[in-house]
Amino acid sequence: MAVFAPDDNQSRHIRLAIAAIMALAVVVTAGTFVVDPAESVPDPVAYDDTTELGLSSETDAMMAGNATLPRTQVFYSQLQYVVGYNGIGSFVTSLSDGRTERQFGYPLVAYVETFDHQNPDTTSDGLFTATGAGGWTPAEEAHYVVDSDARMPAGEAVIPFRSREAAESFAADHSGTVVDWKSIRNRSFDVDSATTVRSLAPSRWQEANDRIARAERTADRPVSVVVGDDAPTIDAAVEEAPSNTTVVVPEGVYRETVTVNESVTIAGDGARISGDGNGSVVTVRAADVAIRGLRIDGVGNRTRDAEAAPTSKDEAWDANIQNGYGHGDAGIRAIDAPGLVVDDVVIETNASGLLLREGSHAVVRDLRVNGADTWQDGFMGITGMESRVTVTDSRFDGGRDGIYLHRADDSIIRNSTFTDNRYGIHLMFTGDALVADNTARNELFAGITVMTRPSGNAIVGNDVRNSSAGIQSSGTRTYIGYNTLVGNELGFSTSARGSLYEHNVVVDNELGARATTIVPSSRVVANDFVGNENHAAAGAGALRVWADDDRGNYWEGANVGRHSFGERAYRPTSPVDSALHREASAVTVRESPAAVLLDRLRGTVPGARSGSIIDPIPASEPYNPERIGAVTGPDAEREGSIHADWRAELGSLIDEQDTTHENTTNQNTTNRNSARVGDYR
Template sequence: MAVFDPATARSRRLRLALLGLVALAAVATAGAFAADPSESVPEPVRFDDAVELGLSSETDALMTGDATLPRVQVFYSQLQYVVGYNGIASFVDSRRDGRTERQFGYPLVAYVETFDHRDPGTTESGLFAAGGAGGWTPVGEARYVVDSDARTPAGPVVVPFASRDAAAAFADEHGGSVVGWAAVRSRSFDVDSAATVRALAPDRWRTANDRIAAAERRADRPVSVVVGEDAPTIGAAVAAAPPNTTVRVPPGTYEETVTVNRSVTIAGAGSGTGPGATRVVGDGNGSVITVHARDVAVTGLRIAGTGNRTRDPEAARASRESEGGTWDTNIQLGYGYGDAGIKAVGAPGLVVDDVAVDTEASGILLRDGSHATASGLLVEGTDEWQDGFMGVTGMKSRVTVTNSRFEGGRDGIYLHRADGSIVRNSTFVDNRYGTHLMYTGDALVADNAFRNELFAGVTVMTRPAGNAIVGNDVRNSSAGIQASGTRTYVGYNTLVGNELGFSTSARGSLYEHNVVVDNELGARATTVVPSSRVVANDFVGNGDHATAGAGALRVWADGDRGNYWDGASVGPHAPGSRAYRPTSPVDAALHRHVSAAAVRESPAARLLDALRGTVPGARSGSIIDPAPAAAPYHPERVDAVTGAGADADGPVRADWRAAGEPAGNATATAEGSA
């Protein structure tokens, strides 16, 4: 029987890599003299066939119906995909970022959607609108109306036409002036970026402080009824209490379910496990406390005895049968109608403080605008995630969660169309997902600790916009951070010992100052057309630092500033003086096998270096950092997870709120490459 020798196998892989470099260099050399693609100008395609950039799903929704957004499609010389830009401003912005041409090549031709025969105008709310099918005109031949009264949800809109007469007619009716492409391209557009989200993140933290302080004031009400003295049960006490007063619940166990229809505070003695705690135990059916009034506060309780229904299949089925309900609607109807320790329906201003919930369903379920704050919350779910549900479920209800803990169950926090939510300073252990956002934008997920998450610590799905994921510590999970959407800011996170550190799934986003240590895979580039920046991250001790799926070359740097890659400085060159390619089989081995440096310095490798970036065939599905850092950006955080005193459980905190925009940060220009 053959014996597997790791050392021999590694040497064999390095030899094969060298042979592969020679072969690839030969192919690349032949390809360098192929016909110039600019000799054949491609025709426009259906926009649905382009890879779209520039919009979130929520803006898509705002533009449905009568509203219209002018679009651009571009053919690049070294990209096999047609890139579709939603909004002329997003295309103009991409022409200035200095990275697009490096990755995609030069634009062979760009077509703009024109509206000459589509009865262009505005909706009642002022959004630009046009009917019928539009034509496609080369951007240099079109005429544009600027500064009219038409707009999009993002602001003013540039309206293109194939003829000057059609443009002048629109300007006569809606104001503005007619200009050519040179004037449009020279204009400055206020394009929101992930750098904007970075700047807003500290404000969101302060917003959480304000919400919590306001919640404490709402909960602080004079006592009107004491259970056991003035009323026999909590339910009876709530029914007897005048609005804006407190029902005091002394220590003990209360076997009942409670419905709250007035603005009161239910204040127990504490959520602990000792004799001084106040326990409310349901009968195992439905929710234990159901809230239908605004500004209700629940404090100092330990809750058990919820039902185990996690969703309402009948509601989802009725939606499908009656209106052909969408997946989104079915999720809201299914997930929003399960059992919980505390369920709020149409009850904004809910305050939950010092509450523990032992549940086989949800800890807190919020529905229909039940905006809530939760602090000191403990939700203990099921051992197997398939048997339980969410610690907090927010359906169209904004939540602010701080200083809380979620153990077991399906997702620690699941938010669905809960824009503006904030999750901070909390701990998530043994969930499916720690924090899971769907259709939820402008949120802050900050300074949380995630441990042993089955699927991921933080997951964001369905193309939301403007989320900030900062300062989190994710360890020993399948994935650290997987965030889709657009204009996402992922910064100052510590990702250790996961199968995957983070993926660059979001478009037009910024990934910076993350410490990525000892993961099986540090980062994965997933978007087909790169449109994000990845800069100033520290990659140390990962099995593979980064991989890339199909798509254009990803340039992970910002000008002359790249990332720190453990092993990139191996060899005769000065640290940081030579580009590093984590997707190259040779460069990827440098931090594991010093002998790979010999292969890297081979004549074939140097030839391939010279050709790379000029030959389309040598660029697909790869990552390059042209300016790797000579030393980690955050050595103190790296040492905190790798040094002698490293704590496997204690989270590593990054002072991201005080970081501001020091010289060490990425610049605030438009995004470029993931």
């Protein structure tokens, strides 16, 4: 069977160097193994046994039953894990990425999923579909259908077949062309990536502006009923008011609960609605309701429905969350109420402030939620269950989570403040969101956390301090940029796969960053690490290369010693390098002949440093000196929130990319033709 064969001088040097440094292998390559391609070529494994890269589990689940994603599994020479790629294009693109070979070694063999006998076709939406799992065929032996009418959610569809006859049959039915592996290797793929998410962040901000403008038009309605003049209570006034009119609530305290079944605006003027401590105070069951200028208290203490049962054993956790969290008490509870507007509202509660359920998409501006002093005694400032929310200029103090969203894609949270919560912002199963320019302080677990592998989130320009963690985001295709993370136990973790972490200022944390994914697939570049007890740490897995082309990160202490900029890599996980910014004696140890030799030997073995990080070109100066100065200078204690002008910077970057797109595409094609990892031989 043919295997991938490295075809350049560096890769040949790698094979020779492995034999030369076996005496140091226990120290240098602990926790990994090296596959000798001359001894054996591994057989394919069950895809569930691979370490998966590519689309998120949410996308996979969405496609299950009616669409199929061709998959690839790859065995790398210096990696003890089989890597699974969703889609052929994502693997081909990785072959021209220098980081992949440096971190994993070269690919020994790749298998693609072929669909000769799985009734390949397309769905009514044009997605590729097949019955059952396909077989596994070595990539260079398969035949590929391209340019057909079949497509995939994340890019161009390339459909592999074992036999040419099966490929030609599918191509004839779906207007495609049959090509071989060499043609696929030389093909340029427009793979949806974290860079795409970065380019979308400014437009998502503008989308929030548009949603707010529409909400203002919705809320601006003629007055029909004035409480006290035309009706004795708010609830009676709302019931009496015609649709698309405003109920005015004059100053005073109204001891009642309110149910809204019509599309009306409730506009308070120094008015307070005080419930009796049982259940929700305001319940909305109609579309396009607006609630403005009210103060709400007297909310019941039920935070969830303890009797909510899961629909099945497999869905127990998710169902418990949706049925439980979505059925507690709230200051304002919306059920199947799309188009809700909440503006200039203050809620005091030990349960939820605003609860959105069953598609109650909402725009929230200037909301203040004062929660319980102890998070175990409270709940969420906003709970959004399957309901998109746009939040701006709001504040959440105390309680469990400031904002908790569950299956609330396309949500936007910006310009808001979170203090003394468990989590400030907590997203579950929520993708394509923008979390931008928020401030978090004294969060028990994390300022911003994203769980359950969603896709396409942008976390930009936030300021998190004095918390257990700044940003912890799982998922894929996540953009985490221009954040300011100061005085936390952990600045950020690289839990998201296929993601981009850039221009984050990470200052005075106990640990600046932690690499957590076993198979590294993200870029960490142009970040500033200053004054941290430890700049970075890594869990088990292959070497992480934190640089991109000619850019690394700025690490305080990385460039000390007798060498010029760019001559020596920086390893924040090594005992010596990690102490350079704290202990003067570490410089002497780093310059010793033994340390220099060991550095050189380490540099010859790709993928063989388990649990380690390397920046081959650490920056000589910070990328973001103004923000560093703002949080470390003499006035730092008096500084408010620090937010980078990321929209302007990303806008300039996008304009630059647009003008060079054609040249870049041509160059990428050239690069793939001369990629360091060769074709099968």
